[in-house]
Amino acid sequence: MKILNFKLMRSVILITLFSFLISCTNDDDNDNDNLSINITVNDGSEDVDGDFTGNGGNGTRTINWVNNLSTADYNADITSTSSGLFQMKVTDNNGTIVLNRSLNGNVEPDSFSGVTNTGEPGTWSVIITLTSFNGDGSYSLSSGN
Numbered sequence: 195m196k197i198l199n200f201k202l203m204r205s206v207i208l209i210t211l212f213s214f215l216i217s218c219t220n221d222d223d224n225d226n227d228n229l230s231i232n233i234t235v236n237d238g239s240e241d242v243d244g245d246f247t248g249n250g251g252n253g254t255r256t257i258n259w260v261n262n263l264s265t266a267d268y269n270a271d272i273t274s275t276s277s278g279l280f281q282m283k284v285t286d287n288n289g290t291i292v293l294n295r296s297l298n299g300n301v302e303p304d305s306f307s308g309v310t311n312t313g314e315p316g317t318w319s320v321i322i323t324l325t326s327f328n329g330d331g332s333y334s335l336s337s338g339n
Contacts, residue, residue, distance in 0.1 A: 245330065245332045246327075250328050252325050252327075254321060255321075261286075264314070266284065266292070272299065277298070281294070285313075286316070
C-alpha cells in the first residue's frame, strides 16, 4: 500500500512540476519583447528634421546641429492613439536649455511650434525622447532670425 501511495504522490508531483514549467515559459502574455521606437534624422545645412515611430517603446536620439544664429524656429507634430510622451529638448553651444517641450499621446494639442529662447550660436544639441510612445510624428528646426 505504501508503494502505491508513493507512486501516486510522485506522479502528482511530476505533473504539478511539469505544469508549472510550462506556465513559466509561456511568452504569449509578454508583449514587452516587441516594444520599439525609431527616430530618423534628415540633416540639412541650415536645418534638421526627421520622423519618429513607436509601438510602446522608449528611446532617445541626440542630434548635433550647427546653428550660426542665436535662436531657432521649431515644429513638432504627433499622431498617437494611446498614451506616451514625445519630448524635444534643445541646448545651445554652452549647454544651456533653450527649448524643452513635450506632447502627450492621444491628448490635444498634438503639435507645437515657435521660436526657441535666445542662445549662444555654434553647435546645438537636439534631444528627441520617446517614452512608452505609440504612434508617429515629425519634428523640425531651422536657424532663427
